[in-house]
Amino acid sequence: MSWANVVGILKHEFSDLGDLSDLTRVCLRLVVAIVLGALLGYERESRGASAGLRTHMLVSLGSALFVLVPLQAGMAIEDLSRVLQGVAAGIGFLGAGAILKLNDEQAVKGLTTAAGIWLTCAVGVAAGMGLEATAVLSTVFALVIFSLMRFTKK
Secondary structure, three states: OOOOHHHHHHHHHHOOOOOOHHHHHHHHHHHHHHHHHHHHEEEEEEEEOOOOHHHHHHHHHHHHHHHHHHHHOOOOOHHHHHHHHHHHHHHHHHHHHHOOEOOOOOOEOOOHHHHHHHHHHHHHHHHOOOOOHHHHHHHHHHHHHHHHHHHOOO
């Protein structure tokens, strides 16, 4: 095998971002997902929640990637529902890990964090699908809910 063949194979394998517009689109979607996940994660971490900045950033980034890759590969938008079902089920397990019942006398803890992880997944999906404005608006709503509703707690 010659070097020309190796270079040709490498070029083919890394051709999913063929031009600058593809690279810009993918970077924008993934960066939006990371930044919005960071905002939600920072809020949770500042409240001492078990899942904070890194967890929310990774959930949002992973969710964006799970929808972005099939779209790049040419999957029809109608078929993406199967991917979304898998992502939602997987996030359910992660959220369940954030919920704790300490003992019989104490209340369940971590429900808000679990719901935040679930929402962060949805924000990442929106960003990955190119619906950045919807992702930003949803994040703003979530931050308002996190901020205002903490005053209703004991």
